[in-house]
Amino acid sequence: MEERPTSVWGSTRFWRKSAGWVTGVSALLLIWLSADTVPQISMRSAEDLDAGKPMRVPPPTVINHKITYEFDARRGHEIPIIGEKEAFFGRNDYSEEEANALLTHGKLTVQAKNCMSCHTLLGNGGYYAPDLTKAWLDPAWSDQGPYMAMTGTTSREEAMAKFLMKPSTYPTHARRMPELGITEDEAKAVVAFLKHMASIDTNGFPRNFAKINGGVNAK
């Protein structure tokens, strides 16, 4: 057979086949990767939590526990640590069912009030208000911060719930959060959602959270 001078690089068919291959195999790889990731980010069971098993997304009953965010030398970044039992609105014995209902109600409220249009959740959303990924752990809501005193409460969860119900009556900055008609039940549920979100392993995001108290002349 005679050799003809040919250029495959100028062949439409070559590129069409390549495009088909690249797209198909990339899509399959993405599906494979997703099949690997989805079980890892599924919520664990309450038994796994009690047994102290490792997890990325803890079950709703994590609200019965103290959560901290500590540097982990092995991972090379901070990770949430689920500690001993801690009262949440005066109780530390929420059943799986109760905690589940609370978290579901909280997530629904977060969507119905469109929180994500101003705030970021896990870093995604609007940039008009603080990131809520680790808001549960924020010093602003501790006894060191302004909100407990302003709302006349003695715990984080109560301060947060009271603020959420009447946000513009507790202004700390010119930019205020508007009234969104959040009821007491909704407010408690949203706080449960925030506490749960703080317990998710986000690979060290945000870095150095609350470890630094402010830079030099930042204003």
Place this chain on the structure above:
Amino acid sequence: MIDPFTDVFPSFFGMLNRGPMTLTIFLHSLIVLPMFFIYFSEKKKLQRGEPDD
């Protein structure tokens, strides 16, 4: 050169991720290497005189 596995859950991709760029090289190879086959089979077709479309 091979990092210890530190992620929360062990998995195939997590294990591949321990070497220097091994995960990326694996994924890119799956995508790119078969294109050589497409290239040479197209070259043969063109040399046989089959028209491009």
Place this chain on the structure above:
Amino acid sequence: MLSKYSEVKWESQKLAINYFRVAIILFLANLLFGLLAAIQYLYPNFLFEIIDFSINRTLHINALVVWLLYAMIGAVYWMLPEETGIETVGIGLGKLLFYILTAAIAVVVLVFLLIQVGAGDIKSIWLINEGREYLEAPRWADIGIVVVVLGFLANVFLTAFKGRRTGILTVLMFDLLALAGLYLAGMFFTKNISMDQFWWWWVIHLWVEATWEVYVAAVVGWGLIKTLGANRKIVEMWIWIELAMLFGSGILGLGHHYFWIGTPEYWWEIGALFSALEPVPLIGMFVHVIYDWGKQAGKQHEINNKPAFAWFVVNTFGNFLGAGVWGFMHTLPQINIYTHGTQWTPAHGHLAFYGAYAAILIGMMYIVVQGKYGIRQMRFTAAGKWGISLLTIGLIGMTMALTIAGYQQSMIERAEFGSTWAGYFAAQNSHWMLQAMGWRLAMGVVTMLGFVFLFKDLLTIGPKLKAEEAAGSTANANAPAGAAATA
């Protein structure tokens, strides 16, 4: 574009004009609510508890997505009869779906404006607001959108199978099918925020960084044939190359959204290395347009639609700069841990959406005007020049301002203050942030001015150039080219 006069003979193209009419109105809404939100950054009491920032931003980004989708559908209905050589199959259904979709969108906008938020139950998700950025449309509207898009797809597929199925159409069919299918990944509720965002990114990322980009590659290719007389065979080969590069980098580039949402650490490497390749096809598109331009210029072939072609050039340049460069600047996880969730994202988003999508679709609007009035040679009018210049200056200006805001937010809030509530406000109240937001607002006003010129031009350029060509041809009644074109 509003007048009744029309030389369009295909029903499909008449429907396309309707889609573009709604698109330009929504483009105005997009800019208007953006301006209100920009004012609120500087004057937080402005419209406080009347139309809050969250409402303005929701309308800002949803009007954007919807006007782009309208113009995208419009562009396909415009191209379809010219590519296939036949009238679009099911055009009656197409028209009906247009009115249904437009009515549904009007209801959604009114609900966003007047009802705003609902109680924390599933009813609100179905009727008022889904509360997931970009996918705020309530569930009933989601389902409506899926039905309308399925009807649109059926029309495209049936027409392409019945008529001439070109390479460009083949790419578009494949791409639109993927685009529509992906929307389904965003239609479920879960209490698990990590899972929620995992699938949410399937829709958002695989739209704007994969399927929409391929759509643009196909439409740019079609536009080059139309405006420059570029060689179809070469254009179609380029589209396949671009498709391979866009999907090859973009599909697994999704990994750059999976760094910090609870997903495994291996996504760091996948996201970093695949998304680092995402600018490559965008350079390819840029080279393609400029190369074809130079090649055709050598043949003394005149560009028959200068404003459209100028918008194509803005598209390739803006796409590469906004989507490619600005995206790459914060895509590596080592940087992204400080920039994720800061003003970096809107800096990238503004230039990318304008460059990659708005510009190409505005270019298509000029092609539609040309076809509607049967103009042989579209030249730039003064208003058209002001429009393209002010819009581009405005967008680049906003991008620069937001980039500075992003830099300082990363440094102050994230690095200096360790990301706390106090750190957030320290960054927001810093002198540099306020200055950047001031410039952003000023540049937003420039953008709006640019829109006013563009709008005026799209309404008036057709009749104006038509009259000029008619006058020119009666003056040179013997000139065969002019006479033939207006006959």
